Amino acid sequence: MKYYEKMVDLGCFTHNDIEQLTGNRKTAHSLIESYKRKGLIDSVKRDLFVAISFETKQPVPNRYAIASHAAPNAYVAYHSALEYHGIANQVYFEVYASSASRFRTFEHNGLTYRHVSIPITNGVDENSNGVRVTDLERTIIDGINDFDKMGGLDELLCAIDMIPFLNGDKLMHYLDSYNKIFLYQKAGYILMNYKSQLKLTDEFFVNCKTKFSSIKRYLHSSFLPNNLVFNKEWALYVPKNLSSITRKGATNIE
Secondary structure (H helix, E strand, O other): OOOHHHHHHHOEEOHHHHHHHHOOHHHHHHHHHHHHHOOOEEEEEOOEEEEEOOOOOOEOOOHHHHHHOOOOOOEEOHHHHHHHOOOOOOOOOEEEEEOOOOOOOEEEOOEEEEEOOOOOOOOEEEOOOOOEEEOHHHHHHHHHHOHHHHOOHHHHHHHHOOOOOOOHHHHHHHHHHHOOHHHHHHHHHHHHOOHHHHOOOHHHHHHHHOOOOOOOEEOOOOOOHHHEEEEOOOOEEEEOOHHHHOOOOOOOOO
């Protein structure tokens, strides 16, 4: 029990972390095996362990902390980031994390942890508990880029519905980091529906418009043609009922 409190403080830890605590590799291995048998710690995946609470018998670190330790510099992203920020309409049993080095999908305590590749790396915050997660603006831009990993367009819009403000400069910074013509187009169209609520400036939308061509595109390939209308301003075929989706309690359109 000598090292248990230190393990609780760490939350998530590796064999090397315990070796540094004990000063001896063999001692660290023996300690880990002993604490596992006693139910004081649990193995999450290869060389990743968590401390178990005496009171709850559950892991001390939450899902977001575990995801942040799934690989070096891993961070919580997509729908899992919405959940972390408290604006998800639903809570999933799947946790998304991104990192430069891939990790294999693993399961722990009823949750599935899945690696997702994202082409940009900026816009990640780290809190005092060791959780790394995309900030709100980065999360929204990631979601507009890939609706499916946000639980669908309707889930993303329900989340945006709960946000009182977004920083337009940060949004544009992440859009520029992606540097995708279609993403400027989609972001401009979707966020225009929330311009007043999110306190976005005309300048933000003007900048979006300077970055895309007039080539006609579909907001999402899964939408049925007979349910679409053409939005000339953003050169997009969009759902007829998008305006109803942006209101709380809207039904799923996908």
